[in-house]
Amino acid sequence: MSALLQCLSHTPLVGEVDPEQAVLSAVDGAIAAARARIERFDPELVILFAPDHYNGFFYDVMPSFCIGTAAHAIGDFGTQAGDLDVPEALAEACAGSVLASGVDVAVSYAMQVDHGFAQPLEYLLGGIDRKPVIPVFVNGVARPLPSFQRARLLGEAVGRFARGLDQRVLLIGSGGLSHQPPVPELATANAHMADRLKGSGRHLPPDERAARTRRVIDAARVFVEDPHSLHPLNPEWDRRFMATLAEGRLQDLDAIGNDELSALAGKSTHEVKTWVAAFAALSAFGPYRACDGFYRPIPEWICGFGSLAAEPATAA
Numbered sequence: 001m002s003a004l005l006q007c008l009s010h011t012p013l014v015g016e017v018d019p020e021q022a023v024l025s026a027v028d029g030a031i032a033a034a035r036a037r038i039e040r041f042d043p044e045l046v047i048l049f050a051p052d053h054y055n056g057f058f059y060d061v062m063p064s065f066c067i068g069t070a071a072h073a074i075g076d077f078g079t080q081a082g083d084l085d086v087p088e089a090l091a092e093a094c095a096g097s098v099l100a101s102g103v104d105v106a107v108s109y110a111m112q113v114d115h116g117f118a119q120p121l122e123y124l125l126g127g128i129d130r131k132p133v134i135p136v137f138v139n140g141v142a143r144p145l146p147s148f149q150r151a152r153l154l155g156e157a158v159g160r161f162a163r164g165l166d167q168r169v170l171l172i173g174s175g176g177l178s179h180q181p182p183v184p185e186l187a188t189a190n191a192h193m194a195d196r197l198k199g200s201g202r203h204l205p206p207d208e209r210a211a212r213t214r215r216v217i218d219a220a221r222v223f224v225e226d227p228h229s230l231h232p233l234n235p236e237w238d239r240r241f242m243a244t245l246a247e248g249r250l251q252d253l254d255a256i257g258n259d260e261l262s263a264l265a266g267k268s269t270h271e272v273k274t275w276v277a278a279f280a281a282l283s284a285f286g287p288y289r290a291c292d293g294f295y296r297p298i299p300e301w302i303c304g305f306g307s308l309a310a311e312p313a314t315a316a
């Protein structure tokens with residue numbers, strides 16, 4: 001029974017609209033350090049908390065949280081497509097344990113996931129199917145959204161389950177930090193887009209997929225020139241948020257409402273609830289020690305890009 005945590009921002013704009021080489025090298029260094037630490041830990045099981053961007057979860061049924069007993073990555077923005085290696089019985093047991101803890105997580109026996117899940121598996125493990133992984137969806141874009149408190153309680157429940165396993169468990173949180181890419185919203189969508197958001201977007205025609213990808217890339221190019229073309233990044237908040245997690249003060253976040261959070265750091269910053277869930281899961285193993293914090297605001301990638309690791313304070 002041991003655990004390691006790695007939280008990492010994702011962004012599908014890598015390789016599409018890149019920052020200067022010095023920033024790229026710094027990011028590469030942070031990811032390489034994370035990957036080396038994970039290799040040394042040699043996880044037997046990965047529990048991955050990640051969001052979706054209307055590629056697998058829609059308003060036909062939109063859960064706050066969902067555990068997959070099987071999952072397929074669609075390969076958006078050039079990320080790896082294919083099946084994740086999900087241990088079905090273990091994922092079922094995880095869902096049962098979380099529900100028994102009082103957190104009403106949904107289950108999916110055919111979870112469809114996007115770059116939010118695929119990118120950290122590629123960057124940190126070398127591919128989406130290299131290790132057994134329990135995928136845990138945390139809704140980070142579709143209002144109404146879960147709160148910081150519920151994300152924490154989800155994470156604690158998952159952590160208690162993980163602690164009971166005789167396995168080396170890697171906990172990953174994928175997403176954030178401050179950012180607001182042009183993800184559509186039901187409240188402002190036209191009839192066609194509303195239909196897509198309600199479920200017909202699950203299998204987008206290739207021309208719409210290409211237009212969607214192009215829209216995000218174009219928005220990034222404009223954002224580099226004009227930081228007010230989208231909600232501005234908020235490095236000060238991002239650093240404070242990372243320090244809050246590193247210092248084990250997860251409950252301090254409970255008081256921050258969702259509208260307040262959107263105003264602070266953009267409508268997609270709710271992806272940071274994956275980080276909260278991952279840290280809460282680690283807290284079930286006892287006090288922890290955070291390390292290797294990395295942060296850069298990267299407008300080219302439309303994100304405050306962060307990386308943060310942690311392990312139980314008792315670990316050697």
Ligand SMILES: O=C(O)/C=C/c1cccc(O)c1O
Pocket residue numbers: 010011012013053175176179181182183216268271301302303
């Ligand atoms: O358009 C999408 O599907 C998402 C884009 C995006 C852009 C920048 C940072 C992120 O976390 C994203 O998911």
Ligand SMILES: [Fe+2]
Pocket residue numbers: 010051053116175176268271
């Ligand atoms: Fe995202």
